Amino acid sequence: MSYRPNEADWMAYLYGELEGVERERMEKLLSESTEARMELENFRMLQKMLQTVEDKEVIAPPIVVDGSKERSLWSYPYAKTILSIAASIVLLMVVGRFTNTSISTDDTGLHISFGEPKQRASNAAEPLLTQAEVQQMINASLSQNNTVWESSLAENRQQIDASIRKSLASANPSRERLDALVQQVATASREQIQGYVVNLQNENMKMMQNYMQLTSTEQKDYMEDLLVDFSKYLQQQRNDDLRLLQTKITDVEQNNNLFKAETEQILTSLISNGTSNYQRAGVRN
Amino acid sequence: MHSDSLILRARQGDKNAQGKLVQLWYKRIYNFAYKFFQDHDLAMEVSQKTFISMCRNLEGLQDTARFKSWLYKIAVNYCREELRKRKASKAVPFEFVVNPEAENSPRWEGSSLRHENPERQFQQRELSDILQQALLMLSEEQREVVIMKEYEGLKFREIAEALNISENTVKSRMYYGLDGLKKILEQKNITKETIHYEL
Numbered sequence: 001m002s003y004r005p006n007e008a009d010w011m012a013y014l015y016g017e018l019e020g021v022e023r024e025r026m027e028k029l030l031s032e033s034t035e036a037r038m039e040l041e042n043f044r045m046l047q048k049m050l051q052t053v054e055d056k057e058v059i060a061p062p063i064v065v066d067g068s069k070e071r072s073l074w075s076y077p078y079a080k081t082i083l084s085i086a087a088s089i090v091l092l093m094v095v096g097r098f099t100n101t102s103i104s105t106d107d108t109g110l111h112i113s114f115g116e117p118k119q120r121a122s123n124a125a126e127p128l129l130t131q132a133e134v135q136q137m138i139n140a141s142l143s144q145n146n147t148v149w150e151s152s153l154a155e156n157r158q159q160i161d162a163s164i165r166k167s168l169a170s171a172n173p174s175r176e177r178l179d180a181l182v183q184q185v186a187t188a189s190r191e192q193i194q195g196y197v198v199n200l201q202n203e204n205m206k207m208m209q210n211y212m213q214l215t216s217t218e219q220k221d222y223m224e225d226l227l228v229d230f231s232k233y234l235q236q237q238r239n240d241d242l243r244l245l246q247t248k249i250t251d252v253e254q255n256n257n258l259f260k261a262e263t264e265q266i267l268t269s270l271i272s273n274g275t276s277n278y279q280r281a282g283v284r285n
Numbered sequence: 286m287h288s289d290s291l292i293l294r295a296r297q298g299d300k301n302a303q304g305k306l307v308q309l310w311y312k313r314i315y316n317f318a319y320k321f322f323q324d325h326d327l328a329m330e331v332s333q334k335t336f337i338s339m340c341r342n343l344e345g346l347q348d349t350a351r352f353k354s355w356l357y358k359i360a361v362n363y364c365r366e367e368l369r370k371r372k373a374s375k376a377v378p379f380e381f382v383v384n385p386e387a388e389n390s391p392r393w394e395g396s397s398l399r400h401e402n403p404e405r406q407f408q409q410r411e412l413s414d415i416l417q418q419a420l421l422m423l424s425e426e427q428r429e430v431v432i433m434k435e436y437e438g439l440k441f442r443e444i445a446e447a448l449n450i451s452e453n454t455v456k457s458r459m460y461y462g463l464d465g466l467k468k469i470l471e472q473k474n475i476t477k478e479t480i481h482y483e484l
Binding site: 007008010011012015017041042043045046047049050051052053054055056057058060061062063065 | 307308311329332336412420456470
């Protein structure tokens with residue numbers, strides 16, 4: 001009873017894949033141990049239950065696979081990348097060939113040029129101008145600049161002077177006019193000023209009177225219109241009320257007539273019923 | 286189920302041989318995927334992908350004797366891929382909402398149970414449904430092994446080859462898979478005693 005099967009042994013035995021000595025040991029254990037037999041029976045029961053799950057019926061659809069068995073080089077992704085890079089390089093080389101592109105480096109840096117290369121190495125080595133010549137050119141340029149600047153300065157100064165003189169000349173007549181006015185005011189008498197003030201007051205009074213008269217007339221008209229409108233409104237309201245009252249009275253009259261007719265009908269029916277009952281009672285008697 | 290010569294011819298690019306292999310194995314792969322997902326559409330998708338891959342890569346199969354495990358390996362890989370996609374999308378298939386095995390469904394009309402005792406049919410159908418749901422409750426690894434062994438009848442060696450694991454690991458997963466199923470069924474009060482009259 002020292003043999004204890006592990007999970008793998010159990011499964012191998014359950015599915016008939018345990019062979020040789022291990023199988024014999026398992027069978028011996030099963031013949032001796034009730035627990036082991038129970039466990040095996042449980043597994044077999046579970047197997048039976050699992051077999052109740054049936055297969056589903058299915059129809060295989062047509063499987064369409066790409067017919068070309070040999071894959072072209074182009075279909076590999078890395079081949080695409082490599083070929084693209086190669087094509088770009090070839091294109092650059094062809095363009096470079098046609099445009100005579102040359103790329104070179106020297107002490108001054110990287111140079112990319114198109115077309116025929118020009119001889120410039122010998123010229124570049126010799127300076128075109130000497131130091132004295134350059135200095136002379138600078139001096140000449142400076143002196144020329146100075147001359148131009150001085151002349152323009154003198155011209156500007158002359159223009160400013162002329163402008164000042166002109167403005168001074170134009171200011172003189174207005175001053176004379178102002179002096180004349182002041183003199184005229186000083187010579188005016190007291191009576192003349194009083195007369196002017198009185199005239200001014202009279203004009204203002206007339207203007208105020210006119211204004212008051214005009215506004216009072218307008219106010220009067222407005223009030224009259226307002227009163228007329230109000231009286232019309234009252235009249236209208238009165239007429240409406242009268243019409244309403246008349247309608248109500250008519251309604252009451254109609255109701256009254258109706259009530260009267262109904263009462264008459266009821267009374268007539270009561271009287272006729274009473275008469276017939278009396279007659280029946282009389283016949284019985 | 287097939288001869289080596291058929292696989293050899295298919296490997297050489299014979300379209301007829303490839304078509305015959307598809308016809309021979311389609312039902313098995315479909316049912317494997319169906320039991321794995323309990324979903325017809327996913328099972329169809331996995332089956333089609335598996336056979337397209339089979340036709341494309343058959344020439345790379347060195348040993349024709351390993352065709353079966355090789356084919357299931359492809360199927361398992363596609364099942365895992367679909368499962369990853371499903372976990373990512375968290376979608377609920379329509380079949381989970383509406384029971385396709387309802388009595389008025391056309392599938393029931395054509396099923397072999399139709400001509401049996403109705404009560405027994407009902408009990409077996411119920412048991413089958415419970416078992417399929419129980420299978421879904423197992424872990425992915427245990428489910429693969431249980432379906433391959435119990436329903437597809439692969440040897441432990443073939444399952445090990447298909448899953449690229451050792452035979453002992455396969456047996457161990459099978460043991461715990463069955464044990465798990467037993468516990469799930471016990472929870473649903475389905476034991477040897479309650480079910481005995483049905484089997």
